[in-house]
Amino acid sequence: MIQKVKVQNSENLEQSIPLLIEMLDIRIGLETRALKLAIPNMTESDFARARNILALCGANELPHGWSLLNFQFHMCLYESCGRPKLLELIEETATSFGHLSRARVSFVTGRQIPHAEHVEMLRACEARNIGLAVSLLEQHIEHTQRALIELHEQ
Template sequence: MTELDNQQRPSATETVRKLLRADILAGTFAPGEQLRQEELADKFGTSRIPVREALRHLEAEGLVTLLNNRGAKVVSFTSAEVIELMEIRIALECRALRLAIPNMIQSDFDEAKRILVEYDKKSDPAQWAEMNWKFHETLYIPCNLPRLLSLIEGNYGQVSLFVRAQVSMASGKKTPQEEHVDILKACRAGNVEKAVDLLEAHISNTKKALMVQRRRSR
């Protein structure tokens, strides 16, 4: 194996981080649930060291809270905190999209379209959050600002912990998907202002659905 191959292979820590993050966002581990290093090491077939480092990365993303000598636990938020996080999401993602559109090329549009087609085929609401993230991430990557993208990923993960359970079933898939298509069309056309306006409305609609769900649960 060449040195380049070694550099391109994901580390054990990164592999565990991605797998554990996906499990958390899919609801395999519920908000407030304790994550034990030994059990996670067995689950992912690795030692405790990559698990420990992965948990530290996920704590930096705001998805888990480390516990002294007891692993970690999945974070939990009140609906009021999530509404605030969604305002942050609007600010971060709209800025990223504004900077990304001038850098987009045909392969970006093709990948975003491919994700939407795959998204349409998913009938399990547990998979919608993952597909939704893949679509949005594809639009933002061309902004070429790793720190901004990292902030967006962390914020999205935090919101998804709550939104997945509280909003996805109520909102369904049809309307969000129609909004995705419109956003992508505006990006293809290079219409920055329209795309950003559509994105803000798209996220705001989720926030409104969350607020409705919050009122109903009182």
């Protein structure tokens, strides 16, 4: 069973950072597999929906909003994988951070770099370049890990 990480303040976030980093490792495994399976099945409608989510994220000024849109973007990329249980596990893992933790992580990582990474991932998906898209996704999640490690070391 997935341990839910509910963070109420920044002190608890710092205490839970090692667990969040481990959860991001799990996300890498699950999400790269889902993306690899999804890309051949993606349609123009999927790409349009992902572009719309990115546009909303670019216009949103609040870390909580970025966090929610980030989750929607990622799930949009994976929905075509044809593996409902895999999608369920991804959702459980991603949401186990708790809303406040995800918003804090979004604040720590900022919006510009993750947004640019999302744009690159979507372009790779649209080009049906599975290897590049999966590599970009892994790097994207690792970027979040590095930001959390830096926060933890401060």
